[in-house]
Amino acid sequence: xxxxxxxxxxxxxxxxxxxxxxxxxxxxxxxxxxxxxxxxxxxxxxxxxxxxxxxxxxxxxxxxxxxxxxxxxxxxxxxxxxxxxxxxxxxxxxxxxxxxxxxxxxxxxxxxxxxxxxxxxxxxxxxxxxxxxxxxxxxxxxxxxxxxxxxxxxxxxxxxxxxxxxxxxxxxxxxxxxxxxxxxxxxxxxxxxxxxxxxxxxxxxxxxxxxxxxxxxxxxxxxxxxxxxxxxxxxxxxxxxxxxxxxxxxxxxxxxxxxxxxxxxxxxxxxxxxxxxxxxxxxxxxxxxxxxxxxxxxxxxxxxxxxxxxxxxxxxxxxxxxxxxxxxxxxxxxxxxxx
Amino acid sequence: xxxxxxxxxxxxxxxxxxxxxxxxxxxxxxxxxxxxxxxxxxxxxxxxxxxxxxxxxxxxxxxxxxxxxxxxxxxxxxxxxxxxxxxxxxxxxxxxxxxxxxxxxxxxxxxxxxxxxxxxxxxxxxxxxxxxxxxxxxxxxxxxxxxxxxxxxxxxxxxxxxxxxxxxxxxxxxxxxxxxxxxxxxxxxxxxxxxxxxxxxxxxxxxxxxxxxxxxxxxxxxxxxxxxxxxxxxxxxxxxxxxxxxxxxxxxxxxxxxxxxxxxxxxxxxxxxxxxxxxxxxxxxxxxxxxxxxxxxxxxxxxxxxxxxxxxxxxxxxxxxxxxxxxxxxxxxxxxxxx
Numbered sequence: 001x002x003x004x005x006x007x008x009x010x011x012x013x014x015x016x017x018x019x020x021x022x023x024x025x026x027x028x029x030x031x032x033x034x035x036x037x038x039x040x041x042x043x044x045x046x047x048x049x050x051x052x053x054x055x056x057x058x059x060x061x062x063x064x065x066x067x068x069x070x071x072x073x074x075x076x077x078x079x080x081x082x083x084x085x086x087x088x089x090x091x092x093x094x095x096x097x098x099x100x101x102x103x104x105x106x107x108x109x110x111x112x113x114x115x116x117x118x119x120x121x122x123x124x125x126x127x128x129x130x131x132x133x134x135x136x137x138x139x140x141x142x143x144x145x146x147x148x149x150x151x152x153x154x155x156x157x158x159x160x161x162x163x164x165x166x167x168x169x170x171x172x173x174x175x176x177x178x179x180x181x182x183x184x185x186x187x188x189x190x191x192x193x194x195x196x197x198x199x200x201x202x203x204x205x206x207x208x209x210x211x212x213x214x215x216x217x218x219x220x221x222x223x224x225x226x227x228x229x230x231x232x233x234x235x236x237x238x239x240x241x242x243x244x245x246x247x248x249x250x251x252x253x254x255x256x257x258x259x260x261x262x263x264x265x266x267x268x269x270x271x272x273x274x275x276x277x278x279x280x281x282x283x284x285x286x287x288x289x290x291x292x293x294x295x296x297x298x299x300x301x302x303x304x305x306x307x308x309x310x311x312x313x314x315x316x317x318x319x320x321x322x323x324x325x326x327x328x329x330x331x332x333x334x335x336x337x338x339x
Numbered sequence: 340x341x342x343x344x345x346x347x348x349x350x351x352x353x354x355x356x357x358x359x360x361x362x363x364x365x366x367x368x369x370x371x372x373x374x375x376x377x378x379x380x381x382x383x384x385x386x387x388x389x390x391x392x393x394x395x396x397x398x399x400x401x402x403x404x405x406x407x408x409x410x411x412x413x414x415x416x417x418x419x420x421x422x423x424x425x426x427x428x429x430x431x432x433x434x435x436x437x438x439x440x441x442x443x444x445x446x447x448x449x450x451x452x453x454x455x456x457x458x459x460x461x462x463x464x465x466x467x468x469x470x471x472x473x474x475x476x477x478x479x480x481x482x483x484x485x486x487x488x489x490x491x492x493x494x495x496x497x498x499x500x501x502x503x504x505x506x507x508x509x510x511x512x513x514x515x516x517x518x519x520x521x522x523x524x525x526x527x528x529x530x531x532x533x534x535x536x537x538x539x540x541x542x543x544x545x546x547x548x549x550x551x552x553x554x555x556x557x558x559x560x561x562x563x564x565x566x567x568x569x570x571x572x573x574x575x576x577x578x579x580x581x582x583x584x585x586x587x588x589x590x591x592x593x594x595x596x597x598x599x600x601x602x603x604x605x606x607x608x609x610x611x612x613x614x615x616x617x618x619x620x621x622x623x624x625x626x627x628x629x630x631x632x633x634x635x636x637x638x639x640x641x642x643x644x645x646x647x648x649x650x651x652x653x654x655x656x657x658x659x660x661x662x663x664x665x666x667x668x669x670x671x672x673x674x675x676x677x678x
Contacts, residue, residue, distance in 0.1 A: 187540055234602030234629075242629060262570065263574045265573075294573065
């Protein structure tokens with residue numbers, strides 16, 4: 001059993017992103033909220049999934065993908081809470097249809113209708129309830145910077161801003177993947193810079209706060225191999241020590257997990273050698289940030305299973321943890337739907 | 340010969356940082372610019388250097404350190420260009436005195452009087468001239484975000500903002516280390532987050548711009564092992580390929596160099612295995628971000644020489660490049676002063 005915990009519906013038909021652009025244009029023009037997104041046929045969904053994510057999964061021996069709306073498309077820094085509720089519902093419904101059409105291969109993870117300048121509140125909680133109860137979602141993507149690279153809303157340890165959302169995560173017994181979306185800051189390329197910086201930023205906010213004292217059962221996944229964190233594991237161990245904090249194992253590793261979206265062998269080797277195998281979840285984010293074939297290997301950069309299989313840093317028992325067991329532990333609702 | 344290219348005067352006597360605080364308080368009060376920083380005696384400088392940086396260098400067999408003012412103290416996001424000129428001159432003069440008092444062990448690298456909202460202009464260029472001609476500096480630290488974690492001034496590829504500074508670097512035949520300073524953004528811990536994100540951010544700005552087409556001889560050093568970049572080397576190779584850019588070797592590695600401030604063995608092994616040895620310069624940033632002893636090794640986290648000596652990823656010839664030869668290539672003015 002191999003579970004990829006990080007896939008996005010990046011292959012929706014064109015009317016989906018066109019709707020968002022129309023919605024944004026209308027909102028900019030007169031503040032009106034377009035609430036009627038265009039239909040998408042089953043055939044269009046099939047055409048998006050079968051020759052792409054599903055074909056790639058079969059080639060690579062991936063049984064199941066935790067599937068969520070396109071991350072760079074979450075687009076929380078634009079529009080308003082009202083536009084973003086419509087947009088999140090639309091995107092989540094499309095993901096839920098994929099999961100219903102291919103129930104053996106996809107389980108849903110939801111987009112939250114966050115909005116810049118607006119704390120997560122009822123609109124977000126309503127979509128969480130709908131996602132879990134009606135759509136069968138097992139987790140959510142949480143954007144730590146809904147301001148799109150401006151980083152002007154409060155950090156993840158801000159109690160007034162974020163704790164009500166964490167209470168909902170606990171209530172529904174679901175983890176959240178920390179995942180930024182697009183960038184409106186010219187300093188930050190979205191997938192090359194902002195994604196990676198977002199992961200590193202969240203880790204340090206967890207390390208330097210009491211968040212997990214307040215929410216001991218909360219679980220977060222850091223995508224993209226945890227940003228810069230494993231490469232600087234010594235730095236973070238040393239900084240924690242200098243600050244008089246407990247070791248990383250006690251301070252964050254009961255609650256924070258790393259995916260394997262690291263696109264070369266030495267990076268995966270490093271990840272597996274410094275982060276305990278219990279804290280690593282298989283992922284590839286296929287049809288995501290990097291689509292090419294590495295001429296040095298003849299394989300796709302994002303074929304992360306090859307690196308894990310080839311790594312001397314994990315034995316068979318650890319590979320089983322990484323490929324499936326850890327996901328079933330971190331996503332309790334996945335156990336109920338998993339074969 | 341072992342040259343550490345990344346050391347800061349973090350051990351100045353207390354009146355130095357007290358002056359900056361007084362200067363900022365006065366400026367906030369009535370806009371007046373305090374221009375008379377307090378004296379520092381030779382004995383105070385000796386007491387800062389001998390039992391600290393110099394003792395550590397001797398223990399570790401480091402012959403020479405490229406020494407600059409405390410990075411987190413550059414403080415470009417506060418004050419004005421006028422306050423920051425006074426502050427940079429003061430800090431640079433103190434570094435120059437260290438270099439004159441211990442000429443066999445320290446060579447100076449300068450702080451620039453950047454200021455948030457102000458493009459690098461005459462005040463910065465004057466201090467560069469003074470640094471090279473009067474103080475014997477061989478390089479400068481360039482802050483890619485003088486707004487202190489707000490990232491609201493233009494990116495490094497902005498021609499109007501940054502190119503005049505690059506022209507001065509070329510004119511004086513000196514490289515620049517890309518180094519952010521403090522953070523006034525609560526999202527970003529300065530040394531744990533902002534430093535690392537700053538390095539990654541600069542790399543992608545170099546990768547996605549024509550900067551080195553316009554300045555083919557310009558050289559930049561990315562500190563802290565290049566932020567997240569080597570860990571995500573496959574991601575960056577793949578993103579460059581997807582964007583139709585030349586390979587990293589051609590696009591950035593003629594101009595961009597990585598230091599070795601990575602504080603554990605697996606991180607150094609990764610760096611040495613993915614970045615060509617020609618592009619790696621030895622550094623430890625001792626008395627910097629991490630001061631403790633790693634209980635797993637019994638040695639300081641920042642004793643990076645141990646990791647390089649122990650790494651199977653470099654042979655003796657490569658170690659000679661990393662320890663000295665590359666520094667003499669990247670810092671042309673160092674060759675003139677080096678024994």
